[in-house]
């Protein structure tokens with residue numbers, strides 16, 4: 597049975613004062629679900645000391661454990677700071693830093709090597725969606741971004757249509773279900789039924805309290821990767837509650 601996961605990605609938002617939001621989320625982090633908050637890297641260590649049952653993650657890591665990579669953070673460093681997860685391949689990294697599937701796979705492998713769970717993100721652009729290319733793109737990104745050693749324990753896959761991120765636009769439930777069913781089937785072909793059946797598949801892109809319940813009822817959706825609505829406990833707690841009730 598896959599445990600549901602409510603994950604928050606704070607992106608380049610937040611401050612030491614914002615850690616109070618994690619404190620305010622803690623009472624809603626019940627045994628029914630897993631909860632993860634990924635603050636900016638500088639806040640990971642502090643967040644991990646106060647987060648209680650809420651897991652803390654990074655938003656990116658370098659593919660190497662250490663070395664001459666100015667400005668980068670390694671998975672080993674995140675682990676030492678108290679992180680248990682790291683997001684890899686977010687579309688903002690793919691766009692802003694020209695990250696390829698190959699880069700994402702190397703970062704995901706580095707995450708595993710450091711003992712972190714990789715939350716591997718994939719998703720199509722609006723042009724690709726309108727051009728009927730969605731499943732081709734998802735299949736290619738999934739194959740290229742997830743390394744061979746994926747297990748139910750070390751990997752979470754997040755489907756985040758680029759055009760739905762921060763826009764208020766959300767795919768139809770049929771579209772979400774189609775992609776999630778496809779991802780599950782692709783993982784099964786590659787890793788077998790047991791592993792594929794245990795990997796959590798998250799939906800991300802303009803998730804909020806008002807649409808969470810219907811998204812969580814969609815086929816093969818095991819939770820959400822939430823951006824804007826994870827910054828404040830008042831917005832994120834209702835999403836956590838909807839997931840726990842799903």
Ligand SMILES: O=C[C@H](O)COP(=O)(O)O
Nearest residue numbers: 605761762801802823824
């Ligand atoms: O990682 C989170 C996603 O990019 C979704 O962001 P959003 O909930 O602000 O649309």
